[in-house]
Amino acid sequence: MGGIKFIVDMGLSSLVYAAIFIFAAGVFYKVYFEYYKTPQPLKIPQTPQPTDSFGVLLRMAGDVLFFRSLAKGTRLLFAAGWVFHFTFLLLLIRHLRYFIYPVPGVIAALGNASVFIGIVMLLAMVVLVVRRFLEERVQYVTLVADYFVLFLIIAIVCTGIMLRYEPFRPDVTSVKAFTMELLNPLTPLKLITMEPAHAPSCLLFAVHLGLVCLLLIYFPFSKLMHSVGYFFSPTRNMVNNPRSVRYINPWDKG
Numbered sequence: 423m424g425g426i427k428f429i430v431d432m433g434l435s436s437l438v439y440a441a442i443f444i445f446a447a448g449v450f451y452k453v454y455f456e457y458y459k460t461p462q463p464l465k466i467p468q469t470p471q472p473t474d475s476f477g478v479l480l481r482m483a484g485d486v487l488f489f490r491s492l493a494k495g496t497r498l499l500f501a502a503g504w505v506f507h508f509t510f511l512l513l514l515i516r517h518l519r520y521f522i523y524p525v526p527g528v529i530a531a532l533g534n535a536s537v538f539i540g541i542v543m544l545l546a547m548v549v550l551v552v553r554r555f556l557e558e559r560v561q562y563v564t565l566v567a568d569y570f571v572l573f574l575i576i577a578i579v580c581t582g583i584m585l586r587y588e589p590f591r592p593d594v595t596s597v598k599a600f601t602m603e604l605l606n607p608l609t610p611l612k613l614i615t616m617e618p619a620h621a622p623s624c625l626l627f628a629v630h631l632g633l634v635c636l637l638l639i640y641f642p643f644s645k646l647m648h649s650v651g652y653f654f655s656p657t658r659n660m661v662n663n664p665r666s667v668r669y670i671n672p673w674d675k676g
Contacts, residue, residue: 427623428616434628435618439610441635448642449650457654461672471662478661485658502549509543513582520601540583547576571644574637581630592624 472478484490489507493500516532516539519525532539551572554564584590603609603619612618621628641647652658661667 428618430628431618431621432613432616434621434631435604435609435613437632437635438604439613441638445638445641449647452642452647453650453654457651462656462660463671463673465660465664465669466656467660467662468657469662471660473661473663473666475661478659482653482658486652498549499553502546502553506543506546506550509539509546512539513543520598521605523598523602537583537586540579544576544579544583547572547579551576567644571637571640571646574633574640578630578633578637581626581633585624585626585630590624590626592622592627596620596622597627 467478472481481490489500489504492503512532513536515529516536519529519533522529551569554560554568554572585592600619600621609619621631
């Protein structure tokens, strides 16, 4: 039994560090080498675009916080998309209780509503999936990768909700100890000497964490990078001032 526990601890600890490394390295590569370093030869703001930087900042904030551009489409897509992202943010904030000590009261207060938030997020995901099946135009442009991400997140939410109830509920203290141990800078070095962090003895927790790691690994190579790439989109971040300020093609500099 001790041998199986050791294998699980080594596997989960190694998977977590590998997922974080691939996620961080992949996002950095995409952002720096594909987004930031790619020159924009033309002034192509999406009109009507503000004529000053502050106006562009406000417009981008409206898109990010309130999905202003998405609101111009179907109401169902706007509602489901906004609810999904908002509840996803709330659950991320809620999970911070496993990584910080002491836990702020605001994060602790979310605990009573976490199951409700998860169910609402799950319903929003179901709407997004059904929409891809029923709307012919959306179905035509949907790839297998799109369904993979949707069902992966649904699996994460479902296992997360199940972990709130017996007999699946792990010992919260052991979960907190596991995450805090992973945050210790010496823990990755201990993997070399076969001293992994001690994971909770809960199969469903291992499955839930494994799915989260899979999402992190897949993130830099998927359409989920739109969450970062949006800020580098020239149609969104460029000021609409070509008549007052001459735009010089970056390729012509030097």
